[in-house]
Amino acid sequence: MNVKNLRLINFRNYYNLNVEFNDNINIFMGKNAQGKTNLIEALYICSYGKSFRTTKDRELINFNKEQAYIGANTKLNNLEKFIEVKMERDKPKRIRINKSELKNYKELNTGLVSVLFCPDDLKMIKEGPLLRRNFLDASISQIKPVYSYNLIRYNKVLMQRNNLLKTCRIKKDLVNLIDVFDIQLSKLGTSIIIERDKFINELNILINPIHKNLTCDKESVELKYFSNIPRLIDKESIEKEYLKLLKSNLNRDIEYGTTEIGLHRDDLLMLINNKDVKIYGSQGQQRTLVLSIKLSVVEYIKKYFGVYPVVLLDDVFSELDEDRRKFLSNSFKNMQVFITVTDAVDLNAVNDLSKSVFIIEDGKVI
Incomplete structure (x- = not known):
């Protein structure tokens, strides 16, 4: 799997860029605030349909312009896809694959599968369970589109149930309607x-x-x-227990106006030598664990698709010692990787690999 080229128009600080990539290592080198991460972000958007840096699409458009465009030619085995993302101020973004427009970004599946590693990934360990659930959901959705579909439906039903719970405080005769939502939540939730x-x-x-x-x-x-x-022996047993728990907690849910039972409360505990790394792990241990998790996702995708995903490394090499850089580099021989660095010293680890180095200065590849 690889990205052949990338076209940017008025995206962040890029007014007009058309660049072709190496099938192996692509390095974006330059000082801070020159646009290196913007290139990683554009590739990420082609993969996930949204940015990892902001939830507001208008922030992706150059300050002086009203529209922005991302175009990327990708290849998975022998299947080529042309992904386009068009953004306009105060309008929903539009995404097309091979000129066919998608209903929304959540339909963007298998066009480009990628794994991102950036310094903010440490928050997955340090902060609350939402980030860990987001990691699970993003990773699985890339591989199994039906998972993403079920998750969207689940969240919609959950919102409807929560709204009804708040109404039931005043109109108690509506309580029986909650059964309809409980059945849907238990079925969808069990699958997820x-x-x-x-x-x-x-x-x-x-x-x-x-x-x-x-x-x-x-x-x-x-x-x-x-x-x-x-997690019981089979799907049917889990569904029955899920439904039973929703019903037994109903009075409490009505009191607080929210659903306390369900997968939206899930968490992922990470242990190193049987100790919770969030509590007992050093900064170095946490960083190494995140790296291990990301590399294991890369291998999982390889196992599923038969080819490696595209790997996006934003400002990661500077955070690692020489041994870990070497280990990373040895993992990159058969995949396409995009790396941002500020200093050529960081490149020693990839000396033996096929690579292209792009010098980035003020939104231009020079």
């Missing part, structure tokens, strides 16, 4: 929980060899999935 559980089990198999190599065999890793819905 099963996929999350499978994904984490697969990741646990892949992550330990990677992490042991990164830590010279000193640390073992375990990822644990926490849900207030028990």
